[in-house]
Amino acid sequence: MLTRIDHIGIACRDLDAAIAFYRRTYGFTVxxxxxxxxxxxxxAMLKINETDGGGASYLQLLEPTRPDSAVAKFLEKNGExxxxxxxGTADVAGEAAAIADTGVRVLYDTPxxxxxxxxxxxxxxxxCGGVLTELVQAxxxxxxx
Numbered sequence: 207m208l209t210r211i212d213h214i215g216i217a218c219r220d221l222d223a224a225i226a227f228y229r230r231t232y233g234f235t236v237x238x239x240x241x242x243x244x245x246x247x248x249x250a251m252l253k254i255n256e257t258d259g260g261g262a263s264y265l266q267l268l269e270p271t272r273p274d275s276a277v278a279k280f281l282e283k284n285g286e287x288x289x290x291x292x293x294g295t296a297d298v299a300g301e302a303a304a305i306a307d308t309g310v311r312v313l314y315d316t317p318x319x320x321x322x323x324x325x326x327x328x329x330x331x332x333x334c335g336g337v338l339t340e341l342v343q344a345x346x347x348x349x350x351x
Contacts, residue, residue, distance in 0.1 A: 208341075218267050234253060266292070292326075302341055310329050312329060326343075
């Protein structure tokens with residue numbers, strides 16, 4: 207079951223400038239920054255709000271660290287802007303399998319490491335109304351890496 211909108215990913219050419227814009231314009235704070243070598247991005251998670259249930263919504267700013275990364279290719283083709291939407295789930299592998307059973311293509315055979323050690327996979331945008339869709343399972347407490 208999808209439990210929330212976890213984040214919206216935004217591709218940018220200059221992470222520091224994008225952070226400054228969102229901080230100055232909306233007052234968002236940086237909750238986390240990291241480099242994800244596997245995905246080829248430097249990223250920042252900007253906290254938008256917190257819910258009564260302890261969850262939060264984020265903007266994920268993504269700057270490519272190499273020209274062959276998916277985000278670099280996106281920027282080359284589309285320019286800066288919304289890259290993907292991510293839905294939270296308690297079981298990314300199970301949710302991906304259930305969605306695949308409906309005919310939607312899942313891009314990874316097994317979930318991969320995401321921000322803060324989360325488990326992620328993506329759904330093909332051509333099967334999701336043109337929207338690259340990510341499924342995110344938050345890491346268990348104490349397993350951040």
